[in-house]
Amino acid sequence: xxxxxxxxxxxxxxxxxxxxxxxxxxxxxxxxxxxxxxxxxxxxxxxxxxxxxxxxxxxxxxxxxxxxxxxxxxxxxxxxxxxxxxxxxxxxxxxxxxxxxxxxxxxxxxxxxxxxxx
Amino acid sequence: xxxxxxxxxxxxxxxxxxxxxxxxxxxxxxxxxxxxxxxxxxxxxxxxxxxxxxxxxxxxxxxxxxxxxxxxxxxxxxxxxxxxxxxxxxxxxxxxxxxxxxxxxxxxxxxxxxxxxxxxxxxxxxxxxxxxxxxxxxxxxxxxxxxxxxxxxxxxxxxxxxxxxxxxxxxxxxxxxxxxxxxxxxxxxxxxxxxxxxxxxxxxxxxxxxxxxxxxxxxxxxxxxxxxxxxxxxxxxxxxxxxxxxxxxxxxxxxxxxxxxxxxxxxxxxxxxxxxxxxxxxxxxxxxxxxxxxxxxxxxxxxxxxxxxxxxxxxxxxxxxxxxxxxxxxxxxxxxxxxxxxxxxxxxxxxxxxxxxxxxxxxxxxxxxxxxxxxxxxxxxxxxxxxxxxxxxxxxxxxxxxxxxxxxxxxxxxxxxxxxxxxxxxxxxxxxxxxxxxxxxxxxxxxxxxxxxxxxxxxxxxxxxxxxxx
Numbered sequence: 022x023x024x025x026x027x028x029x030x031x032x033x034x035x036x037x038x039x040x041x042x043x044x045x046x047x048x049x050x051x052x053x054x055x056x057x058x059x060x061x062x063x064x065x066x067x068x069x070x071x072x073x074x075x076x077x078x079x080x081x082x083x084x085x086x087x088x089x090x091x092x093x094x095x096x097x098x099x100x101x102x103x104x105x106x107x108x109x110x111x112x113x114x115x116x117x118x119x120x121x122x123x124x125x126x127x128x129x130x131x132x133x134x135x136x137x138x139x
Numbered sequence: 140x141x142x143x144x145x146x147x148x149x150x151x152x153x154x155x156x157x158x159x160x161x162x163x164x165x166x167x168x169x170x171x172x173x174x175x176x177x178x179x180x181x182x183x184x185x186x187x188x189x190x191x192x193x194x195x196x197x198x199x200x201x202x203x204x205x206x207x208x209x210x211x212x213x214x215x216x217x218x219x220x221x222x223x224x225x226x227x228x229x230x231x232x233x234x235x236x237x238x239x240x241x242x243x244x245x246x247x248x249x250x251x252x253x254x255x256x257x258x259x260x261x262x263x264x265x266x267x268x269x270x271x272x273x274x275x276x277x278x279x280x281x282x283x284x285x286x287x288x289x290x291x292x293x294x295x296x297x298x299x300x301x302x303x304x305x306x307x308x309x310x311x312x313x314x315x316x317x318x319x320x321x322x323x324x325x326x327x328x329x330x331x332x333x334x335x336x337x338x339x340x341x342x343x344x345x346x347x348x349x350x351x352x353x354x355x356x357x358x359x360x361x362x363x364x365x366x367x368x369x370x371x372x373x374x375x376x377x378x379x380x381x382x383x384x385x386x387x388x389x390x391x392x393x394x395x396x397x398x399x400x401x402x403x404x405x406x407x408x409x410x411x412x413x414x415x416x417x418x419x420x421x422x423x424x425x426x427x428x429x430x431x432x433x434x435x436x437x438x439x440x441x442x443x444x445x446x447x448x449x450x451x452x453x454x455x456x457x458x459x460x461x462x463x464x465x466x467x468x469x470x471x472x473x474x475x476x477x478x479x480x481x482x483x484x485x486x487x488x489x490x491x492x493x494x495x496x497x498x499x500x501x502x503x504x505x506x507x508x509x510x511x512x513x514x515x516x517x518x519x520x521x522x523x524x525x526x527x528x529x530x531x532x533x534x535x536x537x538x539x540x541x542x543x544x545x546x547x548x549x550x551x552x553x554x555x556x557x558x559x560x561x562x563x564x565x566x567x568x569x570x571x572x573x574x575x576x577x578x579x580x581x582x583x584x585x586x587x588x589x590x591x592x593x594x595x596x597x598x599x600x601x602x603x604x605x606x607x608x609x
Contacts, residue, residue: 045266048378048386055387058158059394066165068490068515071399071497074164075366076236077174078395081157082243082369084181084388085250086213087188088376092253094209095193097200103257108212110249115216116223117243117369122178123224124235128501129171131229135509 073128080121086114142190149187150384156180157388161395167510184384185213229505230465233495234292237285237362240369244281247372248339251275252332254379261329268329270378272322275335277372279342280349285365287350292358292494302351308416314345349415356459356536356575358494360403360414367396399496406490406516408542408553427571427579434584435571438591440598444605446563446589450527452483454519456558457499458492460533460568464595467506470532473603474508485512487519487529487556489537520557529561531582533595535574540582550576564588567598 039047066074093107157180163173188194189206197205220239227235251274254267261267290298304310321338328334353361370392377385404411447453455470474484486508492499500513523529531538540559541548558564559582566583569592573579582588591598 041262041266044381045378048266048381048383051383051386052374052378052390055154055390056394059161059391060398062158062161062165062391063395063398066161068402068488068497069500069510069513070164070167070170071402072232072236072495072501073170073174073497074161074395075362075399075496076232076239077160077164077177078392079236079240079243079366079369081160081177081181081388082240082366082373082392083246084184084385085243085247085373085376086181087184088250088373088380088382088385089246089253090185090188090209090213091191091193091380091382092250092257093212094205095197095257096205097193097197101257103253106249106253106256108208110246110253111209111212112216112219113242113249114246115213116220117239117246118181118220119217120220120224120235120239120242122174122181123221124227124232124239125174126171127224127229128232128504129167129174131501131504131507132167132170132510133504133507134167134511 069132073125073132076121076128077125080118080125083114083118083121086111086118089114142195143192146187146190147383149183150382153180153184153187154384154387156183157391161391184388230462230502231293232501233358233362233493233498234289236495237288237292237365240362240365241282241285241289243369244278244285244365244372246278247369247376248275248278248282248342250376251278251379252335252339255325255329255335256332258329263327263329265329266378268326270375271329271335272325272338274372274375274379275325275339276318276322276342277368277375279339280346281365281368281372283343283346284350284361284368285346287347288358288361288365291350291353291355298351301354302348307348307352311345311348311416314341314348317341318345353414354575355494356491357407357414359491359496359498360400360407360411362495363396363399363403364411364415365396367393367400370394370396403491403496406554408550427573430579430581431571431584436589438565438589440591440601440605443565443589443591443602444608446565447477447482447528447602447606448480450477450482450563452485452526453477453528453530454485454487454523454526454558454561456487456489456529456531456534456538456556457503458489458532458534458537459494459498460535460595462493462498462502462533464533466532466596466599467502467508469596469599469603470503471506471508473599473606476603476606485514485519487516487558488513489516489534489556490554492534492537516554516556523557523560526561528563528565529558531558531564531566531568532599533567535568535580536576536578538582539574539576539578539580540585541578541580544581549578558582559585559587562587565591567591567593567595569594
């Protein structure tokens, strides 16, 4: 049966049965398409917003927090050194995420147009 | 619908939110909302990650405490990040962004480290092995490169002088070769954590040695490039753990950084390779004396105030010197005083003025100057002939007409602000010392130029006072 979710396989996370090469191509597809979208969207950002853009995208690069959570939390077999490394990654990534969004917000708060009435 | 499908759906929504966030960041009116959407996407992705099967398995076996531990670690990081972001003075934004960026790169390298440590029988030259090596290398370069960039921007004494050892190219080449070999080593023997650690160490050294030689005026390029790297590291980490949201968000950031890098290089008329490895040479240059001899007209604040009084249109050209002198509030006061007299005041912003992309815009916004008065180079250049007075504060190379007129100049062809076409040019500067390019500026000797030698902030305050008196 075709459901909207059968369109999701592009984004489906590793089904253990998936052929490794097919999986790689799937992620590569996502990677290249997202790069393309990035190029298209960012080219239109005017110079005056380059600093907030840099810090905003910087915050988004903290997405690695998602990977960090999974790496750090997988302790079914007992807490090991790998989990500790993951925890360090969680701390670092969250510094990046929280700091990035807050800095961007502070910056954008300062931008305002001329007041019409003088 | 399986729980994995829900998780993937949440990731998909998060990815869309990131794209919309970037889109909204392209206009000052929607940018704040864009930032909120980005944060919402991040929150959603992190929430979804808590339901990942690997985590749920751990929860089933160990009870709630893995989640508590994660919550504490995440909360600690978020608290540190938010505190830094709130406490740091607005004027230190470039170094703050550099520092935060480094943390992202390091986090990715740690994710790859955790994965390679816990991996059971990883396959040589598999996606896992190659992506792990890439994440470790890029993450390490990002972290240490960002730390050095932070040190330079914060003007820590250890980083005051760019590293110009003539052997640096050989050192970098050697390190790069070692990195390539170790990269291949990790790919071929992913079960060896030792090789991964070595690769990260070499990457760390590379991050330092590649960033150290880069001079202050080239910092915007470096910031953009490091920003791009942290995104690429996150994308590579996505390949390690097979996660599409990491790949999407990472590549969006990677693309954004690369575009900004290209824009910055273009605005300096230099190639990326030239910025990274060249350093504007110490090539013998025309001495300033020949250009300046007997032609410099130094003016007093009263004389300049008199010129300003008669002006209908004044354009202020800020450069990095303005940021150093912290003169943005003084500039606002001068502009207010002029506007009260009915003078039109606008600001001409060169794309690479300052130490990070768009630096001047943030700096002037901090002084409560409306963004629609800040005009980009291509937009304002045609208006200089109708400008009565152009006031140049702390800018040098970006207003050097030699870029237009002298094909042999090291900055020949670089797009500049055509302030020399204004009726009168006032240059506020401490001395006649050359800018980053190390060349004299014929603008200072031009017939229509008045030099005002003083510290930027004091100069502007004096001008405002003189204007008030007359």
